[in-house]
Every structure is written in structure tokens, then in C-alpha cells.
Amino acid sequence: MTDPILDLGPQTRILARLAESVTDEQLPGPTPCPDLAVRNLLGHLLGLSAAFRDAARKDLGPHTDTPPNTVVPDIGPGWREELPKVLDELADAWRDPAAWTGMTRAGGVDLPGAVAGAVAADELVIHGWDLARATGSPYAPDPAALTSAHGFLLAAADDPNRGKGPFGPVVPVPAEAPLLDRAVGLSGRDPGWRR
Secondary structure, three states: OOOOOOOOHHHHHHHHHHHHHHOHHHHOEEHHHHHHEEHHHHHHHHHHHHHHHHHOOOEEEOOOOOOOOOOOEEEEEEEEHHHHHHHHHHHHOOOOHHHHHOEEEEOOEEHHHHHHHHHHHHHHHHHHHHHHHHHHOOOOOOOOHHHHHHHHHEEEEEEEEOOOOOOOOOOOOOOOOOOHHHHHHOOOOOOOOOO
């Protein structure tokens, strides 16, 4: 691939619309993420959006140094205004070609910029699916972000450390299943999950 730059804006806008439709009554509801209610998933989205925004900017610090599983995330009273703002900032930061070069950090892990961009796409696509399933909303991720996320997850499918980090064991999905279902299975989730 000669041009690794992926515009994350279409996917961040999809995610912002999903979050905007979440009702206060849905906040305590379950999600496909074990031990995370909808409010915690939204808190995770806020944190990862800030982390990957700063990773793109090579602005390393508290957002990029904190491993994602160290605390159960939550939202504050201003989350409805804050989340779309941070998602916009994330997309804008990854539009800079410099974001995709050199080294950066996210979740306390040093990694190449291009890999961090692929991880950001994966997080946005898969957690978009999580939020849509948890709230009963329709979901069609950005095709380019979905393709990137699937490629990233496929490359990590045989990692011997599966189940010890952010991804659970691969959930088998038929080869002819839609690409989103295959990506969800590779992430360790059951594409048939319902609330």
C-alpha cells in the first residue's frame, strides 16, 4: 500500500451519531464488552479518542501512557458535548501525514504511527458495533475503516497472547459472513450478541 493514510472522519462521525442517540435510560445497560455498561463503554470511547488523538500528534503523556485496562472508565456530565469534540479532534489529527510516520505511543505501548492508525480504526469500528448492539441501533461502519480494522485483526488472529490482552479468543465466523461479522469475530466477540 503506497498511501497508508486513512481518513478516520467518516467513522468518527458515525460513532458520534450513535452516541448522540444514546438515552439516559440506556446508560446502565449491558454491552458486548464484559463488565462494561453503556456508560463505561462511552467513557472508554472518550479515553481512547483522546489517546489516539495525542498519539497522532506525538503528544505523549497521560492520555497515551495509560493502559486501557487499569480502570473502569466512566462518563461525566458533559460527555455529550465532549465525545463528538474529541472524535473530531482525533480524525483531524490523523489527517496529518506525519501522524502515520515514525513512532508514537498508545495505551502505554510504543508502536509505529501506521500501526497506531490501524489500531485507532479498529477501536472505532469495533466499539461502534459494541455501542450499536448495546443500544439496539442500526450500524454500518465506514467501509474503509472496516477494511483497515479487519486487516489489523486478521494479522493478530494467531497471536499466542490472545486472551491475555485486549482481545479475547477468536470467535469462529463463516468465511462467507459479512466483513463486519468477521471483524467482530476476530476481535473476540460473538457477532450474534444481543442485549
